[in-house]
Amino acid sequence: MLKLSLTRLDDLFTVIADKESLYLPVDTAVGQAQFKKWESGVKMSTALNTVRSAKDYFFPQTENIVDFRIQGKNIEIVDTRNESEDFILFGVRACDAKSFTILDKVFLAEPADTFYKSRREHGTVITLACTRPEETCFCSAFGIDPANPAGDISAWIAEGDIYFEAVTKKGADRIGIFASLLKDADDSAVKAQKEATAEIMAKLPLSGLNLKGFHADALNEKFRSPKWAELSKMCLGCGTCTFICPTCQCYDIRDFDTGHGVRRFRCWDSCMYSDFTKMSAGDPRHTQLERFRQRFMHKLIYFPANNDGVYGCVGCGRCLARCPISMNIAKVVKTLGDE
Amino acid sequence: MQEIMKKRAEELLQDGSVNRILGWKAGEFVYDITPFVFGSAEELDQGFVYNDFCGNNLSKYLVSESRKEGKILAFLKPCDTYSFNQLVKEHRILRENIYVIGIECGGKADIDKIKANGISGIVGIESCGSGFTVDTIYGRETVEKNSAFLERCTVCKSKKHVVYDELIGEDGEVLDAGRFDMVEKIEAMTTDERFEFWRGELSRCIRCNACRNVCPACTCERCVFDNENSGAASKASADTFEENMYHIIRAFHVAGRCTDCGECSRVCPQNIPLHLLNRKIILDIDELYGEFQAGEDTETCAPLTAFTKEDAEPGTVNKKGGN
Amino acid sequence: MQMNEVSEFKPKIVAFCCNWCSYAGADLAGNNRLNYPADVKIIRVPCSCRVNPMFILRAFQRGADGVIICGCHPGDCHYTSGNYYARRRMTVLFSMLDYLGIDRGRTRVEWVSAAEGAKFAATMNDFVETVTNLGENKRLGDLRCRK
Numbered sequence: 001m002l003k004l005s006l007t008r009l010d011d012l013f014t015v016i017a018d019k020e021s022l023y024l025p026v027d028t029a030v031g032q033a034q035f036k037k038w039e040s041g042v043k044m045s046t047a048l049n050t051v052r053s054a055k056d057y058f059f060p061q062t063e064n065i066v067d068f069r070i071q072g073k074n075i076e077i078v079d080t081r082n083e084s085e086d087f088i089l090f091g092v093r094a095c096d097a098k099s100f101t102i103l104d105k106v107f108l109a110e111p112a113d114t115f116y117k118s119r120r121e122h123g124t125v126i127t128l129a130c131t132r133p134e135e136t137c138f139c140s141a142f143g144i145d146p147a148n149p150a151g152d153i154s155a156w157i158a159e160g161d162i163y164f165e166a167v168t169k170k171g172a173d174r175i176g177i178f179a180s181l182l183k184d185a186d187d188s189a190v191k192a193q194k195e196a197t198a199e200i201m202a203k204l205p206l207s208g209l210n211l212k213g214f215h216a217d218a219l220n221e222k223f224r225s226p227k228w229a230e231l232s233k234m235c236l237g238c239g240t241c242t243f244i245c246p247t248c249q250c251y252d253i254r255d256f257d258t259g260h261g262v263r264r265f266r267c268w269d270s271c272m273y274s275d276f277t278k279m280s281a282g283d284p285r286h287t288q289l290e291r292f293r294q295r296f297m298h299k300l301i302y303f304p305a306n307n308d309g310v311y312g313c314v315g316c317g318r319c320l321a322r323c324p325i326s327m328n329i330a331k332v333v334k335t336l337g338d339e
Numbered sequence: 340m341q342e343i344m345k346k347r348a349e350e351l352l353q354d355g356s357v358n359r360i361l362g363w364k365a366g367e368f369v370y371d372i373t374p375f376v377f378g379s380a381e382e383l384d385q386g387f388v389y390n391d392f393c394g395n396n397l398s399k400y401l402v403s404e405s406r407k408e409g410k411i412l413a414f415l416k417p418c419d420t421y422s423f424n425q426l427v428k429e430h431r432i433l434r435e436n437i438y439v440i441g442i443e444c445g446g447k448a449d450i451d452k453i454k455a456n457g458i459s460g461i462v463g464i465e466s467c468g469s470g471f472t473v474d475t476i477y478g479r480e481t482v483e484k485n486s487a488f489l490e491r492c493t494v495c496k497s498k499k500h501v502v503y504d505e506l507i508g509e510d511g512e513v514l515d516a517g518r519f520d521m522v523e524k525i526e527a528m529t530t531d532e533r534f535e536f537w538r539g540e541l542s543r544c545i546r547c548n549a550c551r552n553v554c555p556a557c558t559c560e561r562c563v564f565d566n567e568n569s570g571a572a573s574k575a576s577a578d579t580f581e582e583n584m585y586h587i588i589r590a591f592h593v594a595g596r597c598t599d600c601g602e603c604s605r606v607c608p609q610n611i612p613l614h615l616l617n618r619k620i621i622l623d624i625d626e627l628y629g630e631f632q633a634g635e636d637t638e639t640c641a642p643l644t645a646f647t648k649e650d651a652e653p654g655t656v657n658k659k660g661g662n
Numbered sequence: 663m664q665m666n667e668v669s670e671f672k673p674k675i676v677a678f679c680c681n682w683c684s685y686a687g688a689d690l691a692g693n694n695r696l697n698y699p700a701d702v703k704i705i706r707v708p709c710s711c712r713v714n715p716m717f718i719l720r721a722f723q724r725g726a727d728g729v730i731i732c733g734c735h736p737g738d739c740h741y742t743s744g745n746y747y748a749r750r751r752m753t754v755l756f757s758m759l760d761y762l763g764i765d766r767g768r769t770r771v772e773w774v775s776a777a778e779g780a781k782f783a784a785t786m787n788d789f790v791e792t793v794t795n796l797g798e799n800k801r802l803g804d805l806r807c808r809k
Binding site for chain 1: 366367368371372373374375376395400451455459460461462475476477539543545546547548549551552553565573574575576577602605606608609610
């Protein structure tokens, strides 16, 4: 393990930003944290997590795919992709880091999404262990340990120092960018923190969230449950949950008429919207109940069935905090779970 | 208060006056309240709650609920009653299918403001006089209620219920609470400062559409933003223009019909102060066309669907504010 | 009208003109050979009341630097009261745009009757000059629509 005094955090950021673009959680004027690009003077946020996850950096909300330029009867096809440069994400929490591996299963499966793949290859994820989880956290239900956040390089802030450990080969490479600032250290402070965090996790109200009934064999039973009616009744269909969720990955491809051509772009879409996957025959799900059910069936049953039991949720708790009517996956699990 | 409401609801269910109750349901933690339609006394017993976190405006659910069979009981706070009247005026809800009980409200709390004090790991919140006692896994904290009100409650415009079949608690007065102070402050900025302010706020918008979906004035069966033929349809704001356009159009579509219930700002996941856009229009209407409060009654014509021969010319707005 | 200096920037102006008064006024200006800049694109609508705020925003999105709405004089609307509604609507809209930091001079409403050819030309000249001085519309434009 390697460490650096917290007082020298700015030096660390300066050294990293010199080589590659650095993005980390920063407090906004309204008391929330968002990922922003680091520049001299920017302070890292001490908030537990950002409102939007860092998936933007691999899967941006809007992304140009191709341009068509029209001149008379000629159409020119222009590739508007800008070659990504290397960048570093700092301060990613365990839940978000796990969400990247879930998105990988979707975007990197053959045929791979080249836009996502390029960004993923250029990006290095430096995670930060949590020390003060909130009541809305339930990452442990999905086998995620906030004290061992994974990513490419893991970091822990303990007793006035920040400790680093490379996890992947890419991490071992990249740590070379700032290794000159770090000193060798024993891991006793980190071990103590991991134990303390484990104790806190056990006390969280949702630590007992039980996913036992959610597996492929239960598909029909869960699908036909009469309890979906009461769960989905007040859903506004707004899409907030899908946009702040780190694992939601649906997108739409749209054409924009620029007046002198067409710009084809993709943008996040939400399965909560009434025109989601609308086809010439109409949309497949007419009621909010069906749309609501679809989202949670996907995260809890369809996705794990197709992906070796990996659930489509990481327990980050953002939907618990931000849904206008306080409906969320934890309530769905509790209502529909096996007795 | 909660028990009185629950008891009254059970009575009305029992005697058959209503067959459903529109109220609030408790969640996992004290503050995650879900609006809910209760169909039986058991359901009420299991989940009905009325506490300092019941900020949801229930009026909009009546658009679909009042069209179902039977009568529904709706518990409405003073601000909710204005939205109710507005919806009746627009023929969006069927008044005869609703039994309105007006309920007292001393202001609702904003859990983000409580957490902004560095409080996390909440396992319980109790109301104690003028404050909250918050139990967390990291210790116990106290927070003064008036530091934790929702923004709209800090400038509450009225404790008066403008419509009810029955009241629980006291009826109050219309208040003058300075809710246009921030609007006037922005008006006094220079054009460039205003642009910077709004770019800073609206650039955070993620087009989740929560503000539109929770707004009682936005009840169009097919919204302009979901209509491919409107020219304004988009799922995401692809650039700064679209970020502005969505909010300008939405504020304009509700102009003169917005009752200033504050739900849009409460639900925004990015904490954008959307009420400042709607209040600006309300202030303009008050100044130019006479004081008007949408939802005060069900008869008065909304200002943008009326006119006088002596209305101000559009150029008059240029005389206002800084630069 | 003489310009004191040759200006590089030529603004794009969209003018919504009601068919009965202001469009006829524009026609009269043409008949009388009164000059006004060719950058003014006229869109004929049946009444100034037809103008939806979304039209104005779309004009700005697609590259307009200024938008002007011309209608009959209040009291003389061909449809009796259309321009009264338009007056209220535009007042609220312009105030909202101003509040968001869009320069005030970029939007205008002018009442021009069918007999006021000279007023039409003078209005357009004045509006073009105002918008030229304000410069290109960067705040309400859509970058994707630029060439």
